[in-house]
Structure formats: structure tokens, C-alpha cells
Amino acid sequence: MADEIKLPELESRNFIHAFIEEDIAPGGQYEGMTVHTRFPPEPNGYLHIGHCKALTIDFGTAEKYGGLCNLRMDDTNPTKEDEEFVEAIKEDIHWLGFDWGDRFFYGSDYFEEDYRQAEGLIKKGLAYVCQLTPEEFKEYRGGVGVPARSPWRDRPIEESLDLFHRMRAGEFPDGAMTLRAKIDLASGNFNMRDPVLYRINHLPHHRHGNTWCIYPMYDFAHPIQDALEGITHSLCSLEFEAHRPLYNWVVEHCDLPSKPRQIEFARLGIDHTVMSKRKLRRLVEEGRVSGWDDPRMPTLCGLRRRGYTPRSIRSFCERIGVAKSANIVEYGFLEHCLREDLNETARRVMAVLRPVKLTVTNYPEGKTETVTVENNPVDPAAGTREVCFSRSLWVEAEDFLEAPVPKYKRLYPGGPECRLKGAYLIRCTGCVKDQAGNVTEILCEYDPESRGGDPADGRKVKGATIHWVDAATAADAEVRLYSDLFTDPDPDAADKDFIDCLNPNSLEILTGCKVEAALADASAPANFQFMRLGYFCLDSKDAAPGHLVFNRSVSLKDSFKK
RNA sequence: AGCGGGUUUGUGUAAAGGUAGCACAGCAGACUCUGACUCUGUAUGUGAGGGUUCGAAUCCUUCACCCGCUGCCA
Numbered sequence: 001m002a003d004e005i006k007l008p009e010l011e012s013r014n015f016i017h018a019f020i021e022e023d024i025a026p027g028g029q030y031e032g033m034t035v036h037t038r039f040p041p042e043p044n045g046y047l048h049i050g051h052c053k054a055l056t057i058d059f060g061t062a063e064k065y066g067g068l069c070n071l072r073m074d075d076t077n078p079t080k081e082d083e084e085f086v087e088a089i090k091e092d093i094h095w096l097g098f099d100w101g102d103r104f105f106y107g108s109d110y111f112e113e114d115y116r117q118a119e120g121l122i123k124k125g126l127a128y129v130c131q132l133t134p135e136e137f138k139e140y141r142g143g144v145g146v147p148a149r150s151p152w153r154d155r156p157i158e159e160s161l162d163l164f165h166r167m168r169a170g171e172f173p174d175g176a177m178t179l180r181a182k183i184d185l186a187s188g189n190f191n192m193r194d195p196v197l198y199r200i201n202h203l204p205h206h207r208h209g210n211t212w213c214i215y216p217m218y219d220f221a222h223p224i225q226d227a228l229e230g231i232t233h234s235l236c237s238l239e240f241e242a243h244r245p246l247y248n249w250v251v252e253h254c255d256l257p258s259k260p261r262q263i264e265f266a267r268l269g270i271d272h273t274v275m276s277k278r279k280l281r282r283l284v285e286e287g288r289v290s291g292w293d294d295p296r297m298p299t300l301c302g303l304r305r306r307g308y309t310p311r312s313i314r315s316f317c318e319r320i321g322v323a324k325s326a327n328i329v330e331y332g333f334l335e336h337c338l339r340e341d342l343n344e345t346a347r348r349v350m351a352v353l354r355p356v357k358l359t360v361t362n363y364p365e366g367k368t369e370t371v372t373v374e375n376n377p378v379d380p381a382a383g384t385r386e387v388c389f390s391r392s393l394w395v396e397a398e399d400f401l402e403a404p405v406p407k408y409k410r411l412y413p414g415g416p417e418c419r420l421k422g423a424y425l426i427r428c429t430g431c432v433k434d435q436a437g438n439v440t441e442i443l444c445e446y447d448p449e450s451r452g453g454d455p456a457d458g459r460k461v462k463g464a465t466i467h468w469v470d471a472a473t474a475a476d477a478e479v480r481l482y483s484d485l486f487t488d489p490d491p492d493a494a495d496k497d498f499i500d501c502l503n504p505n506s507l508e509i510l511t512g513c514k515v516e517a518a519l520a521d522a523s524a525p526a527n528f529q530f531m532r533l534g535y536f537c538l539d540s541k542d543a544a545p546g547h548l549v550f551n552r553s554v555s556l557k558d559s560f561k562k
Numbered sequence: 563a564g565c566g567g568g569u570u571u572g573u574g575u576a577a578a579g580g581u582a583g584c585a586c587a588g589c590a591g592a593c594u595c596u597g598a599c600u601c602u603g604u605a606u607g608u609g610a611g612g613g614u615u616c617g618a619a620u621c622c623u624u625c626a627c628c629c630g631c632u633g634c635c636a
Contacts, residue, residue: 188565
């Protein structure tokens with residue numbers, strides 16, 4: 001069962017809604033009918049965030065109008081599809097919180113019906129068996145202003161019917177013949193130039209084994225599947241726009257229980273990100289990433305490992321809107337959506353990434369005490385935890401500067417009073433350096449009257465609050481620095497291979513960039529991801545999901561430096 | 563070239579002839595036990611020209627530019 005994911009109510013209304021409302025209004029094509037949609041992934045790869053946009057539209061539209069959305073594996077081409085992907089796809093969709101109930105289907109389960117419909121078309125003289133070889137087919141296809149040709153177009157119905165039966169019976173090798181719709185060889189829309197309806201392919205199907213050796217094309221199978229399932233609105237991406245006339249042709253000429261309508265929308269683009277399934281597949285196959293769930297991938301399972309929450313991804317997809325113009329959303333917006341969610345839900349733990357020793361010189365040697373820190377300042381219900389404090393601590397190296405820059409309000413000799421989060425107020429008194437001039441130890445004095453972080457006299461603290469960990473009790477942790485497979489420049493714009501556009505930093509990180517980290521909370525999980533913009537995220541592949549928030553930021557631009 | 567689409571601020575998206583709004587990013591402040599979060603303020607936009615109208619992002623028209631299609635893939 002899918003997890004319930006609560007999203008804020010959005011006043012969303014887009015052009016698809018406008019079409020649908022026309023359709024179901026009095027006098028409309030679907031007056032009085034319930035709107036039904038479907039999400040039809042092809043099981044030939046893993047789902048990525050672009051699919052979440054489609055999911056959001058498909059499920060969201062059905063829900064908005066009180067209908068249902070089916071999940072249907074679009075598996076009409078056995079060359080690429082595999083059962084491996086079916087389960088992964090279902091898992092990812094459930095992870096996002098979408099629920100198809102008991103309406104899970106396979107396009108291939110309609111093969112018999114597809115076949116029957118094809119026979120019907122032949123009998124009506126609307127389809128014929130064409131014996132052009134693939135090479136001839138290409139040659140005879142024509143061009144702009146030049147009609148296509150097929151010498152088999154006017155073959156008698158009985159002959160086509162017979163050949164079609166024998167195609168199914170396996171009498172012919174791959175590519176020997178096809179079943180084509182008889183539409184318009186001169187159409188300016190190439191999809192209407194007698195499109196192929198069936199091709200021969202002697203390849204076992206992942207579900208039907210060797211039952212079939214002819215398989216219906218998407219353009220033929222899809223409208224039939226939609227109609228059979230009672231889908232009223234078949235929402236798909238823009239590249240199918242030119243196929244809509246063919247979709248309508250099939251709906252019109254086949255013997256179907258309903259007449260679904262196809263509406264297209266623009267697919268999601270995100271800057272600096274590789275999104276096409278073809279490219280993602282190549283990254284996996286060439287071993288440039290560890291798998292489909294490599295944390296740098298924009299796949300749902302990759303994002304999951306990087307610590308993205310389902311809610312944040314859904315929120316993102318809700319808020320980017322739906323239109324027909326090409327769009328490239330800034331990656332920063334995705335991050336905003338994550339931050340927004342994490343800020344409310346992530347349990348905080350103090351951690352130090354690039355540690356430098358800090359000694360509280362006036363704190364008794366050998367003494368230890370525990371202080372209380374809240375687990376999530378914006379959610380008191382998250383409770384508090386006890387953290388060990390002593391004379392010797394680790395703090396972030398960047399929290400100290402020997403010579404301060406303007407507006408710097410952290411530690412420097414003679415600087416402002418700062419707060420060690422949840423512990424005491426301190427004042428920096430100096431530092432110790434090695435021969436090379438590197439700071440090896442920060443020295444400070446604390447105010448014993450400020451236990452818990454608040455001064456006894458209620459004075460304002462000018463400096464920043466600094467996170468820290470106790471040197472003696474800190475747990476070592478391996479922190480993995482992940483970034484996306486950011487590309488620069490845009491992989492689609494350049495005429496070079498997108499592999500050459502990948503951010504070299506993210507490739508380097510693949511080898512396992514380890515950063516020493518000490519965790520204040522000894523019970524904290526030992527396996528973290530460090531996300532840009534200041535979040536630690538637990539690698540949910542190895543342990544239960546969770547997040548730790550860190551208080552420094554790194555921007556996208558920084559990921560290209562060095 | 564033929565067919566099909568598209569064009570609202572840096573990005574995404576609203577405005578169904580009637581104040582061009584929202585979110586993110588930016589900038590400037592305030593607040594804060596995370597330089598986070600939150601809050602406040604602020605700059606930037608209807609591709610171009612003509613027409614209809616009291617009034618046009620919206621309707622008409624001409625043009626410009628951008629994208630998709632020419633698999634026996636989906």
C-alpha cells in the first residue's frame with residue numbers, strides 16, 4: 001500500500017483541465033462521464049523525475065475530476081522490455097505515494113484484442129499486408145512533397161487476411177512483411193502515410209514467451225488499450241502530438257467501447273541535468289555510474305538514495321505547472337522543494353565536516369557534562385537529545401578566521417561572543433599554528449554562567465551560533481560527497497557527446513570522496529550523504545531513511561569549481 | 563520545404579476582453595540558539611508591426627524567431 005503523502009492544496013488549473021471541463025460540460029463529448037486517465041510506462045528502464053511530472057498529471061487529473069488512474073505497462077515491443085523494470089517501476093510509484101489500487105495492467109494483455117481489431121480493419125479494407133523490406137520501406141517512404149508508395153496497397157482483402165493469419169502463425173521471418181493501415185500515402189504528416197500496425201518479431205515476450213511473433217505498434221495498440229480500459233483522457237507528452245490524428249483514426253475505425261481523447265503536454269526539463277532515458281541507460285551500461293540508483297542520477301531511486309523525499313519531489317512536480325511550451329526548470333527549484341520539506345521533518349544532528357580543534361581554555365580539564373539540544377527547532381515534537389560537552393571540541397574549520405572579513409561574525413581573535421549551540425557562550429582568544437602556518441587549534445574562553453547557551457544576564461549575543469562535537473566521544477563517520485551528474489554546458493545544446501559535458505567533479509566523486517566527519521550524536525547512523533545546500537542525508541539504501549541538517553551552504557556554481 | 567506545435571521578468575507558471583499576479587532565483591533590510599527557517603521591502607516581463615474595441619497578453623492580420631516529426635521505438 002502506498003504511503004499517504006500529504007501535499008499542500010494547490011489552486012492549480014491548467015490547459016488540460018480547461019479541455020476536460022469542456023468535454024464533461026453539457027453538450028461536451030463526455031457529458032456526464034467520469035474522467036479516467038492512465039500512466040503507461042514502458043518497462044525498459046527506471047523511472048526518473050520527469051515521470052513524476054507525468055504521474056502527477058495523470059493521477060492528479062483523475063483525482064481532480066473524481067475519476068481513477070490506471071497503471072499500465074506499455075510492453076508491446078519485446079526487444080527492449082524486461083520484467084526487472086516492472087517491479088522497480090511499481091516500487092518507485094508507490095514510494096511517491098501514488099496508488100493505482102487494483103488497476104494494474106499490461107498492454108500486452110490486450111494482444112488478442114489488438115489482433116482481432118486488426119483483422120477487422122483488414123476486412124473493412126482499411127489495412128493491408130505490405131511486403132516491402134525494411135530497406136525498401138525506407139526508400140518508398142517518399143519525402144516532403146513526395147508521396148510514399150507501396151505496391152501492395154491494393155492487394156485483395158482476402159489475401160491480406162490470409163497473410164496476416166500466416167504472419168501470426170510464424171510462417172515468415174522478421175521484417176518480411178508488415179500490416180499497414182490504409183490512410184494517406186501523400187499526407188504531410190508522415191505518421192499518416194500508411195503507418196505500420198504490426199511487425200514480425202520472433203523474440204520471446206517477457207510475459208507471453210513465444211505465444212506471439214507479431215507485435216502491434218504503439219500507435220495502434222495504445223488507443224485500443226485506452227478505449228478498452230475506459231480511459232477518457234489519454235495524457236502524454238508533446239512528441240506524440242503529430243500522432244494524434246493516427247490515434248483518432250484508430251479510435252474511429254476500430255470497433256471500440258469508447259472514444260478516448262489524447263491531450264499532450266510538455267515534458268519536464270531541468271537545467272544541468274541529463275534526463276533522457278536513452279542517456280541514463282548509457283551511463284548505466286558504460287559503467288559511468290554504479291547503477292540506475294546511483295545517487296547522482298535523476299532517477300527516482302537515485303534521488304531517493306540522495307535523500308530526496310517523495311513529498312519534495314511531488315511538491316516540485318505540482319508547482320512547476322503544466323503547459324505546452326518547452327521548459328527548463330532551474331535545478332535550484334527542486335532543491336528549494338527539498339529544503340522546504342526537510343526543514344519541517346529532518347532530524348538535526350551536529351556534525352563537523354572539516355574539523356579543527358577548539359579548546360575551551362578555562363573549562364576544567366577532565367570534566368564532562370551533557371547538554372540538551374533540540375532535534376528539530378521547527379518541530380518541538382521531535383524532542384531533544386543529550387550531547388556530551390568538554391574542554392576539547394571539534395568545530396568547522398571555516399568557523400574560524402584569523403583575520404576576519406567584513407560581516408564575519410564567527411570566531412576570530414578579539415571577535416564577538418559566539419554561542420556553541422546548546423552549550424555555552426565563548427569568546428575567541430587566539431589560535432595555535434603549525435610550522436606551515438596552518439591553524440591547528442582554536443583557543444577560546446567560555447562563560448560558565450551561560451550553560452545551555454543563554455547568558456545569565458540576558459545580554460545579546462553578537463556572534464553566530466556554532467555547531468560542534470565533543471572530541472572524546474565523537475563518532476567517526478564516512479561522509480560521501482555526492483553531486484548530481486551536472487552537466488555544463490547544457491547537454492542537449494552542445495553538438496558534442498553529453499558525456500563530455502558531465503561535471504568532472506561529480507565523476508571524481510564516484511570514486512568515493514571521503515571526508516572525515518565527527519558526529520556529535522554517537523547513535524547517529526554512520527553513513528551519510530552530503531548534499532549541496534547544507535543537508536546531510538542518510539543513504540537510504542543502507543539504513544532507514546533520515547536526514548541531518550547542516551548549517552552551511554554550497555551553491556550549484558561551487559560544484560563546478562576546481 | 564510539407565505537417566504539427568510554441569513565444570508572459572533570470573527560470574517556471576497564472577490572468578476565459580477589464581489593476582499583468584504567484585513561486586523560485588536576485589538584491590536590500592528585519593528576526594533568529596543553524597549565516598538555516600521566517601518576515602518585510604525591491605528591480606526586471608506580454609517576440610515585432612498593423613487592426614477591432616471605451617478597454618487587448620487575450621480577438622483578427624502580417625511578420626519574426628524557436629521546437630517537434632520523415633523507426634517495422636515508445
